[in-house]
């Protein structure tokens with residue numbers, strides 16, 4: 001990545017860890033170490049957390065991206081239901097099967113439509129409910145249902 005492409009936030013993050021470059025993983029780890037330092041106050045800690053979130057999202061997008069069209073297609077294919085509890089919902093949320101903070105990608109293969117309640121309830125589970133739904137419905141894998 002060249003210097004021009006960097007956002008101001010990232011430059012700030014680099015100055016905190018004292019160097020630039022390295023992949024997101026390396027920088028996230030460095031920032032996590034800095035965050036624990038004694039001299040870091042509440043304000044800096046909040047800043048670091050925001051940098052870390054930004055880097056995780058960048059990593060997720062590097063591993064794979066999805067489009068709104070793919071998301072809408074996925075919701076349409078499952079019939080507008082939450083794939084975890086099977087209830088129809090107008091407000092389905094994009095849930096990352098492998099969470100972004102655990103290295104999950106932002107590809108459609110890692111995303112499933114969940115209702116708000118299921119999304120909050122699911123905790124650390126990493127169950128691919130889209131795959132379960134697809135198998136139960138005997139739907140063959142497609143470009144959207146690759147899992």
Ligand SMILES: [Zn+2]
Pocket residue numbers: 082083084085086087114115116117118119
């Ligand atoms: Zn649900």
